Amino acid sequence: MIRLLAVIAFLWASVVQAEPMKMAVTTSFHNSGLSEVLLPAIAAETGIEVQLLVVGTGQALRLGESGDVDAILVHSKAAEEAFVSAGYGTHRREIMYNDFVVVGAEVDVAGIAAATTAADALGKIAASEAAFVSRGDESGTHKKEISLWTGAGLDTESFGDWYKAVGAGMGASLNTASGLDAYILTDRASWLNFGNKGNLTLLFEGDPVLFNQYAFIPVNPERHPHVNNGAAERIETWLAGETARDLIDGYTINGEALFVFNAEPTN
Amino acid sequence: MNDIWAGLEAAFWLIVTLDADLLEITLRSLYVSLTALVIASAIALPFGSWLAIRRFRYRRATIAVLNALMGLPPVVVGLVVFLLLSRSGPFGVLGLLFTPTAMIIAQVIIITPLIASITHQAMRELWAEYHDLLISLNTSNWQRVTTLIVDGRRALLTASLAGFGRAIGEVGAIMIVGGNIEHATRVLTTAIALETGKGDFALALGLGFVLIALALMVNFAIHALSRTEREGRW
Numbered sequence A: 001m002i003r004l005l006a007v008i009a010f011l012w013a014s015v016v017q018a019e020p021m022k023m024a025v026t027t028s029f030h031n032s033g034l035s036e037v038l039l040p041a042i043a044a045e046t047g048i049e050v051q052l053l054v055v056g057t058g059q060a061l062r063l064g065e066s067g068d069v070d071a072i073l074v075h076s077k078a079a080e081e082a083f084v085s086a087g088y089g090t091h092r093r094e095i096m097y098n099d100f101v102v103v104g105a106e107v108d109v110a111g112i113a114a115a116t117t118a119a120d121a122l123g124k125i126a127a128s129e130a131a132f133v134s135r136g137d138e139s140g141t142h143k144k145e146i147s148l149w150t151g152a153g154l155d156t157e158s159f160g161d162w163y164k165a166v167g168a169g170m171g172a173s174l175n176t177a178s179g180l181d182a183y184i185l186t187d188r189a190s191w192l193n194f195g196n197k198g199n200l201t202l203l204f205e206g207d208p209v210l211f212n213q214y215a216f217i218p219v220n221p222e223r224h225p226h227v228n229n230g231a232a233e234r235i236e237t238w239l240a241g242e243t244a245r246d247l248i249d250g251y252t253i254n255g256e257a258l259f260v261f262n263a264e265p266t267n
Numbered sequence B: 001m002n003d004i005w006a007g008l009e010a011a012f013w014l015i016v017t018l019d020a021d022l023l024e025i026t027l028r029s030l031y032v033s034l035t036a037l038v039i040a041s042a043i044a045l046p047f048g049s050w051l052a053i054r055r056f057r058y059r060r061a062t063i064a065v066l067n068a069l070m071g072l073p074p075v076v077v078g079l080v081v082f083l084l085l086s087r088s089g090p091f092g093v094l095g096l097l098f099t100p101t102a103m104i105i106a107q108v109i110i111i112t113p114l115i116a117s118i119t120h121q122a123m124r125e126l127w128a129e130y131h132d133l134l135i136s137l138n139t140s141n142w143q144r145v146t147t148l149i150v151d152g153r154r155a156l157l158t159a160s161l162a163g164f165g166r167a168i169g170e171v172g173a174i175m176i177v178g179g180n181i182e183h184a185t186r187v188l189t190t191a192i193a194l195e196t197g198k199g200d201f202a203l204a205l206g207l208g209f210v211l212i213a214l215a216l217m218v219n220f221a222i223h224a225l226s227r228t229e230r231e232g233r234w
Helices: A002-017 A027-031 A034-046 A057-065 A077-085 A118-128 A140-151 A170-180 A188-193 A229-239 A242-249 B002-016 B020-053 B059-069 B074-085 B100-136 B141-151 B153-168 B172-178 B188-197 B201-226
Strands: A019-026 A048-055 A071-074 A093-105 A132-134 A163-165 A183-187 A200-204 A211-218
Touching: A019 A027, A019 A057, A019 A229, A027 A034, A027 A048, A027 A170, A027 A188, A034 A048, A034 A229, A034 A242, A048 A057, A048 A229, A057 A071, A057 A077, A057 A140, A071 A229, A077 A140, A077 A211, A093 A118, A093 A188, A093 A229, A093 A242, A118 A140, A118 A200, A132 A170, A140 A183, A170 A183, A170 A188, A170 A200, A170 B188, A183 A188, A211 A229, A229 A242, B002 B201, B020 B059, B020 B100, B020 B141, B020 B153, B020 B188, B020 B201, B059 B100, B074 B100, B074 B172, B100 B141, B100 B153, B100 B172, B141 B153, B153 B201, B172 B188, B188 B201
Parallel strands: A019 A048, A019 A071, A132 A163, A132 A183
Antiparallel strands: A071 A211, A093 A183, A093 A200, A093 A211
C-alpha cells in the first residue's frame, strides 16, 4: 500500500513539475513537423510543457482574444498587429519565416512553371480557369492567398466554379487538391511533409512576396489575469535564443531547410 | 485498395508493438466515453423510464423533443459547450476548456437524449405489461421506475451501448472543446482526423481499425459481464 502511494506521489510530482502552457499555433506550423523537434527541447530546458492547439490563424487569434490560451504563434502580420493594438496581446515578436509555394498537377495546364512572379502565376491560372483549391478558412495561408490575388489585380468574388474554397485545414485542402489535380497555394513545410501527393508537384516558388513570417504573441495578462504570462515570456526568450536558432535552421526534410530563424536576440 | 492494406498493416504493428502513444490515446478515448456513458446513463435511464409511466400535460411534446434531440449535431453541441466554457464565457472561471472534462460534458449532452429516447421506447412496452400489476400493488413512482429498470435491463443495455457507440466514434464536438492537444486531450477519433489531414492515410486507417476493435471489445465485455446472451435467457 505504501509502495503504491509512493508511486502515485512520484507520478503526481512529475506531473506537477512540468508547468503546462497553452499555445495556439497554425496548422502549417504543426504539419511541418517542427513542433515535434522544438517541444521536447523546450520541456528539457525550461521545464514548461507546451500544449499545442493546432488551429487556423483566425481561430488562434479568437482563442487569444477570449483568453483561452497563454500565447499564440501565427503568421498573418496585419491580423497580428490588429490583435496587439486592440490590447489582446502584449507585443509581437518575429521568430522565423518559411515560404509559400504553388503546387499543381504535373501537366500544368496553365503553364505557371514558366511564370516570373507570383502575380503572373496566379494570373495564368485565372486566365486558363484551371481548378484551384483555396483554404477559404480565414487562416494565415488563406489571407496570404487573397492578398496575392489582389496583388495580381483579380477579385476572388468574381471567380467561377474553377475556384474552390473548401474551408478546411492545410492537409485536408491538399488532399482535395490532390484528388482534383488542382492548383493550390501551400507553405513549403506542409507540402514536403504531405503524404498523399498523387499527381501534384511543386510548380512555382521563390518570389519574395511568398515569404511567410511567423510571430509569437503572449496574451495580455492585464486583460486576462489567469493567463500564464511568466511561462509565455520564458518561451519567448527561448524561441529567440541560441538553441531555438540551431534547431529551426537545422530542421530539414529530404535535405531541404524549411524555416529561417530571424528573431532579434533578447537584450 | 492498397491504402486499406497499408492501414491494416499499420494497425497490426501499432498493436503488436504496444505503441505508447496509441495506448495513451486509446485509454483516454475509453476514459472520456465511458465516463460520459456512466453519467448520461445515470440521467437518461431513470428519466426515460419515468417518462414511460408518468402522464402529464406536456408529455407528448417532451417525447417529441427528446426524439428530435437524438439527432443533435455534435459540432453544434461542441460549439455551444466551447462558448460556455471559454474564458470569456459564463463558466470560464472553471478553466475547463481543452480538458478531458470538457469533452465528457459535450459527450454527455450528445448521448443523453439518445439513451433516454431508446429507454422510453423499450419501457413503454414493458409498462403496458406491468401496468395492472404495479398499480394494484399500490407502488410508488420510484418503485415502479426501479422495477422497470431491473426487469428491462437488457433493453437498457442496448440503449446504453447505442450511446457508447455514438460517444466513442464522435469527433466534431470533442475536437472543438478538447482541442486535440497531444498528451492532454488527443483521443482516437481526433488523432484519425489529424493523420488524415497530414495525408498519412495508412496510420489514420490503422487508428480507425483500432477504434473499431475497441468498440467491439467493449460491447462483448459488457455483454459477457451482464450475461445477457446466456443460454435459455434470450
